[in-house]
Amino acid sequence: MKQRVSALLRDKFNYDVALEKPKDRSFGHFATPIAFSLAKELRKSPMIIAQEIATSFGEESTFSAVESVGGYINFRLSEHFLDEYASWALDHPLQFGQNTKQGRVLLEFVSANPTGPLHIGHARGAVYGDTLLRLGRHLGYDITAEYYVNDAGNQIDLLGVSLQLEGRSTLLGESVEWPEKYYRGEYLSDLARDVVEQFGAEALRDESRQKELALWAKDKILALIVEDLKGINVHFNTFVGEASLYEQWDRVMAKMGEGVYLNEAKTFIRSSDHGDDHDRVVVRDDGRPTYLAGDIIYHNQKFERDYDHYINIWGADHHGYIARVKAAVSFLGYDPKKLEVQLSQMVSLLKDGEPFKMSKRSGTVIQMGDVVEEIGSDALRFMFASKKCDTALEFDIEELKKQDSSNPIYYVQYAHARIQTLLAKSELTHEQIMATQLYDLSADADGLLFEALLLPEVIEDAYESRQVQKVPDYLKALSARLHKFYYDTRIIGTEDEAKLLKLLLVVALSIKTGLSLMGIDAKDRM
């Protein structure tokens, strides 16, 4: 909708005109402050310029009015334009909000270590990433969702040790000596039980089998993670394992050329050339690669697959890491600007004002699966997607369980369900409803229609600015308008019934589309 208006203005003025929505809808549908920026150039007051521009619009089918107010130029769309657009959307519900964006994008997110189930912090990244994915795809981008599996290094060794100790301690009743760092949790005793079943109890005591058990457990845990993600409608296209990358190490090292150097038998990367505090070790003096080494090969592999853009969603605790990975990308001969890192901040969970702990055994870890079980995927997704991901988030789990307006997902779902109820109640057929035109609407109805038709702009804005919270914000605002309209306006049995139902169909379409882009199904009944 906005695209058509700005294209029209571009034709008229020969350059892009900034279109905004006016603070007060009574001013019109769109507004532009362009007269302010022209004022200096033309050496005239913004008011006069705006006046001149406004009167230069003659008869025009898109606008019913173009007026200048206080230096702003306000545009009012014609009924004809709005009805035609609404009818098109209702006839092509799946295309509503789609766009013709192009480009192959590699989106890496979650990438949690396969050493335990997902915790609530991972959920935020997962929801954010998946929402971005759905928005981008709807706009036309060709996006691959990828999960990087850290299946190498210390943590895998630690997993093997933890698994054996856990089994010997809880299953075999042995008293064991726990190391300083180890993993714990119910999932480990479950896995230990499987070990006994599949390999026999001896496998728990045989230290030489630690690695084998760790790799076996890693796959089982990854499967758990995939299940968890499925529970919140998050799906990945590709999984890339860290361990599988190291065979490319020599080749990638050579490609880095001057970017790496040897010192005291260790290999460093010159990341300080690219804004890092100091150079980083990539291979230790005993020959073992560091974590960064894996990431260097991984990013080389990403760029060799040749996407137009790369987005990584990382936890905020990794922000110090951005400089070195970008440095590596530069040394590898690629444009680091193509690599975009979005950070998702930490999440802390409260229950009745107290830190919420899921299990005595797992200490402070709050598992995502448990939260989903408690509040449901829809509420979790809506909640997490609602928050800008660069601010720290704290929320109370009891708040989410409430099924009233304090939980915004019900507010939005209720709006959709209300519309469905009305449609079911009406005796008009779909054809009869579609045959009417959205003319002579009241100010409230016009406002509701316009708001509902705004979804495509919201989707584009949310994706391009990487601020997915704009979608739930929009859905809440649209739902509020709907509820108010419903309260104020009698629909069934009036002479405007068909027209108003057509309007509500547009609203329902926007809500349903918006929710589906958040991985949530709209409900017809609650």
Add this chain to the structure above:
RNA sequence: GCGUUCGUAGCUCAAUUGGAUAGAGUAACGGACUUCGGAUCCGUAGGUUAUAGGUUCGAACCCUAUCGGGCGCACCA
């Protein structure tokens, strides 16, 4: 200490990315037709946008300083 990021109503968050009178929800209080779902709606109250300067037609947003919180500052991932 250095880097980075944030600071908006009591609380959780917005604010079209520099635009019109800084808005929602929640908590508090008051109200809503024998009518389409009261899981809703309306009203009251709540603000020196952390502080002080600066940039310009115009600042919550940009610049500088200060104060306060988060996160980093590994040859851990």
